[in-house]
Each structure stands twice: as structure tokens, then as C-alpha cells.
Amino acid sequence: MKTLVVYYSYSGITRKLAEDIALLTDGESRELKPKKPYSYSYNTAVKEVRGEIERGYCPPLAEGAEPVGDAELIFIGSPNWLHTFAPPVLSFLRAVNLSGKTIIPFCTHGGGGFGDMLERYQKECGASVIRDGIALKGDYNFDELQTWIEHSFTHPVSGLSR
Template sequence: MSKILVAFYSFSNTTRMLAEEIAKQTGGDIRELVPEKSYAFNYNTAAKEVRNEIENGYCPKLLSGEEPVKSYDYIFLGTPNWFKSFAPPILSFLRNVDLQGKTIIPFCTHGGGGFGQIQINIAKECQKSTILPGFEAMSNFSEQQVKNWIEQIGL
């Protein structure tokens, strides 16, 4: 039986809710990526900070989430869409965890921007991994939508 990990970063709990639904439906373990320094609660302040980090390829130190993934076959990887890309804690995970030979399945939450460049950027960072089609959702996703996607990717 394949072992599944659902790793995610969530700013406003929307990505967390989606990660929890994926874990529930797949029986996967869940792992939150927690940066050492939290982002500002004020959206405008956080947006400025995040845009700068993304543009500079910044990898924040993580307090949790970088444990080895050797025992997992599939890794669902979730992030909010920030400026058409993944959140900086995701970059830390991608660069600091050995994902060679793993199957990565991206998912994201957004306020209307869809996947942006998230899947493309994950594929660039994970050239020795298999990337399956991802799932993008706003906060009003349904259990059935998640179920349909999981079935479509063959899990």
C-alpha cells in the first residue's frame, strides 16, 4: 500500500481546511510547514513582505515540516496562491527535503487567481520527481470536488 503525506502552508486557514479534507479522503498523514517568523496579520503589510520574498527566492527557516519523507510515495503539497506563485515556506520545503523519486501532487487555494505559476514552479524545483495534475480551489470547495480530483489522478 502506498504511503501518502499531505504537506501544506496556510496563512488564513483556507489551505489548512483543504489539506485536512485531502488527508481525510486519502488516509494520508498531515504535516504543516510552520515558518520561524510569522507573516504580518495585516494583508497589505503581509503582501509587501511576501512579494519581496518571492521575487528574491527567499527560503524562510521552518520550525516544523522539514522532517524526512523517505517513507512516503505520494506527497500532496498545498499552498495559497501568492502573486501567482507558492508561499515561501513551500520553497523551503522543496529545497530542504529530498523529494527525488517521489510523486508530488500540488494543490492551492486562491481568491480568484487559480494556479498561477504554482505547478510550473514546483516542477522546476522537483525535476527528479513525478508531478501529477493539481487541484485549485477557492474557500468554497466541496468534499465532492476533492473526491473527483483524487479519483482523476488515480489515488
């Protein structure tokens, strides 16, 4: 089964998790990059994001909105921003046809878990199968991720370590 790992990362924490998922699933990785990056100042970025989330804004993507092709299993990840996924993820979900695909959400967070991401995935991906995902803090343990993947999928990963 072809696997694709799609993600948005502001600070690199979600990128690390996405790369680890791609490694453990032998999946291809795709980063979502908005045409206009968020501010390097975290507080300013939070203000920018809050406005986008409140308006339901989908920032144009410079990279990442390409069709998913024959990928059947698609991990989609984001940091938990204000209890939901980052706006570039919404842009991806609305731009790319995910009908019939299996979606596995993942996120990084500082204590809020998925927030309302799972409900939003259900709303945006109604023609897809949404499977249980994983929400990890930024300092997650690689072995914890590997165990989750091995127990969650019919094709367990063996012999990988870090």
C-alpha cells in the same frame, strides 16, 4: 502507498483543504510553519511575501522540513500568493529530498488558479514525478474534491462523506 499531505496556510483556508485531502487519501498531514510568522495584517503580509518571492528567499522553517521517509505520494499545497506558492513551500522543496517521489500540487486561490506554481514545481522537483493537481477557491465543495480524488487515483475512496 504511503501518502503525505504537506502544506502552508496563512488564514486556515489551505489547512482545511489539506485536512480534507488527508482524510480522503488516508494520508498523514504536515504543516509548514516559518520560524517568523507573517504579519496578521493581510496587507503587511502581502508586502513581506512580495519581497521574499522577488528575492527567491526561503524562510527558515520551525516545523515541516523533516525528511518524508517512505512516503511515495506527496501532496504539496499553498495559497496562491502573487501567482505562485508561498515562500515556506519553496523552503520545504529545497530542504527535503523528494527524488523519486510523486508530487501532487494543490492550492487555494481567489481566482488565479495555480498561477505559475506548476512550472515552479517542475523546476524545483526535477527528480520527482509531478502529477496533475487541483486548484480550488476557498469556498470549494467537499464533494468536488472527493470526486477529483476518486477519479485521479487508482485506489478510489469509497464511503466517505461529509
